Amino acid sequence: MKRHFFVIILLMLVSVAVFVAIKAGEEKTSYQSFQGSIFGTRYQVQYHAHEQLGMKAAAMQAQVEKRLQRIDQIASTWKADSEISRYNRAVAKDDFQLSDELREIITLSEQLKASTGGAFDIHHQGEEIDVSAIAKGYAVDRIADYLHDDLDIQDFLVEIGGEVKARGHNAKADPWKVGIYIPPSHSHIVGPRVTLSNTSMATSGQYFKEGHIKNATTGSVPDHDLLSCSVIHPSNTSADALATALYVMGCEAGLAWAEENKTKAIFIRNDGSIIKSTQAQP
Numbered sequence: 023m024k025r026h027f028f029v030i031i032l033l034m035l036v037s038v039a040v041f042v043a044i045k046a047g048e049e050k051t052s053y054q055s056f057q058g059s060i061f062g063t064r065y066q067v068q069y070h071a072h073e074q075l076g077m078k079a080a081a082m083q084a085q086v087e088k089r090l091q092r093i094d095q096i097a098s099t100w101k102a103d104s105e106i107s108r109y110n111r112a113v114a115k116d117d118f119q120l121s122d123e124l125r126e127i128i129t130l131s132e133q134l135k136a137s138t139g140g141a142f143d144i145h146h147q148g149e150e151i152d153v154s155a156i157a158k159g160y161a162v163d164r165i166a167d168y169l170h171d172d173l174d175i176q177d178f179l180v181e182i183g184g185e186v187k188a189r190g191h192n193a194k195a196d197p198w199k200v201g202i203y204i205p206p207s208h209s210h211i212v213g214p215r216v217t218l219s220n221t222s223m224a225t226s227g228q229y230f231k232e233g234h235i236k237n238a239t240t241g242s243v244p245d246h247d248l249l250s251c252s253v254i255h256p257s258n259t260s261a262d263a264l265a266t267a268l269y270v271m272g273c274e275a276g277l278a279w280a281e282e283n284k285t286k287a288i289f290i291r292n293d294g295s296i297i298k299s300t301q302a303q304p
Contacts, residue, residue: 053177053193056083060090061098061158063183069169070177070190077173086165090182093164096124097157110150127153127160127259134263138279142267158185159224159262166222166258179218187222187258202252202288211249211294222258225250226265247292248273254286254302273297 056079057066067086071079096105105124112118120128131144131153144151153160162180166187169175177190179198188198197219204213205227216223227250251269255261264285268276273289280287280299289297 054079056080056086058083058087060087061094061161061183062100063158065090065180065182067165067169067181068179068192069175070193072175075173075175082173086168089164089168090161093123093157093161096121097127097153097160099152099154106151106153115149123160124153127156130259131156131263134260134267137283138264138267138271141270141279142263155226155266156259156263158182159222159258159260162187162222162258162262185222185224185258185262186218188218189220202250202290204249204290208249208292208294211290213290214288214296216252216254216288218254221254221256222261223252223254224258224261224265225252226262226269227251248276249290249292251276251290252288253280254288 052071053068054071055066055068057064059065067083069082071077094104095101098104099106099110101107105121109115109118109120109124128144128151131142131151134142134156135144142155144153144156146152162182162185165180165182166178166189169178169180170189177192179186179188179192179200181187181200184203186200188200190198192198197217199215199217200223201215202213202223202225204211227248248269251265253261253265253268255264264287268279268287268289271279273291276287277289277297277299279285280301284301285299286302287299288302291297
């Protein structure tokens with residue numbers, strides 16, 4: 023009798039183990055991804071397709087690209103018919119009807135300009151504005167909001183041209199980990215990997231397009247030995263803008279600002295040295 027009892031228990035345990043293994047396999051295969059192009063760069067989305075989602079990857083990508091294209095049509099300075107291009111051409115700017123999105127971007131940009139002492143500034147050449155240094159981060163946030171708020175997806179990663187936001191866990195049930203980009207010209211540098219748990223990271227540097235980051239006050243390219251600056255922040259919009267601001271400031275001033283404002287920042291110098299603010303320490 024006892025033998026039969028133990029056999030039954032053993033069979034039950036085996037059944038549970040098999041069930042768990044099957045479920046684990048289902049969890050891994052239920053992660054999906056897609057990628058594409060926007061803003062002159064690449065984007066990718068990885069996510070856990072929960073049972074109640076009811077939307078295939080192709081349909082989701084269509085919705086994501088619809089939102090990205092709208093932001094591009096609002097913020098692109100390369101398109102003559104974009105909202106920002108039309109705004110910059112307008113003589114009576116006070117009478118220009120801003121979209122809710124562009125008004126939100128401008129309002130946040132003005133707040134960040136004030137908090138960084140002008141290191142971040144969307145104003146260039148008089149009254150013209152350029153939101154390129156904040157638009158990708160804004161787009162990342164909007165796509166993350168769509169996945170989480172509209173589709174109830176709890177585990178995902180959104181990345182646009184190096185600006186990334188992650189929530190929950192990856193397909194291995196681990197927190198998402200992302201690397202900071204190091205250009206081939208600096209292959210001697212081992213870039214750090216950063217764990218993102220319900221937060222985001224943006225990186226700013228001159229390595230893709232030399233001279234595109236300028237001090238808005240002087241109009242000159244920052245003269246320092248900083249390769250890049252990465253900021254970790256719940257808002258990728260803010261992270262995008264702050265990474266630019268701290269890069270403009272340089273390592274010493276940028277680190278001082280990050281410490282004073284309790285901001286997670288990672289500075290990488292051209293010689294390969296990596297400096298982290300206190301908040302960004304392990």
